Amino acid sequence: xxxxxxxxxxxxxxxxYRQIGDQIRRLAASGQLAPGTVLPSVRDIAATYAINPMxxxxxxxxxxxxxxxxxxxxxxxxxxxxxGQATGTERWHLIEPALEAVARQARxxxxxxxxxxxRLKQKLEGHTG
Numbered sequence: 665x666x667x668x669x670x671x672x673x674x675x676x677x678x679x680x681y682r683q684i685g686d687q688i689r690r691l692a693a694s695g696q697l698a699p700g701t702v703l704p705s706v707r708d709i710a711a712t713y714a715i716n717p718m719x720x721x722x723x724x725x726x727x728x729x730x731x732x733x734x735x736x737x738x739x740x741x742x743x744x745x746x747x748g749q750a751t752g753t754e755r756w757h758l759i760e761p762a763l764e765a766v767a768r769q770a771r772x773x774x775x776x777x778x779x780x781x782x783r784l785k786q787k788l789e790g791h792t793g
Contacts, residue, residue, distance in 0.1 A: 665672045668683060669687075669691075669703075669704065669709075670683070670687050670688075670709070670713065671683075671687065672684070672713045672715065672726055674715075679719075680715055680719050680723075681719045681722040681723040681726070683721070684719070684723035684724075685723045685726055685727055686719060686758070687757060688703070688723070688727055688732065688733070689727070689730075689732055690755075690758050690759070692732055692743050693754060693755050693758055694742075694755065695786075697743045698743060699742075699743050699744060699745040699746055700742055700743060700745065701742055701743045702736065702739055702740055702741070702742045703724075703733070703740065703741045703742065703743070704723050704740075705740050706724060724741050727741075728741065731744055731746075735792070766780070766784070768790075
């Protein structure tokens with residue numbers, strides 16, 4: 665994979681296991697991680713991102729319990745087979761908490777809505793500015 669699978673933010677108030685779980689859910693829902701895709705091992709993720717293996721294990725276990733991941737004997741964890749990608753409504757459900765957080769923070773900082781939307785558009789288009 666050319667780009668990193670995950671974007672872990674240790675300084676975030678959101679627990680790392682939740683960051684891992686949310687990102688894998690979104691990647692699976694969008695089809696970027698297709699059913700059957702084998703994920704890196706707990707040890708590999710822990711070493712790559714310098715985090716505790718138990719944190720990764722907790723995220724993987726939670727995703728397995730939800731049916732997002734399945735354990736493949738001798739291979740590790742893979743994206744579970746599902747009858748198709750998530751619907752548009754399901755995808756919006758996954759991003760809604762982040763949108764609410766951005767809106768709340770923008771209001772608290774008294775930022776102009778147009779400026780926030782322009783910055784979001786830049787981020788969506790891959791610009792780092």
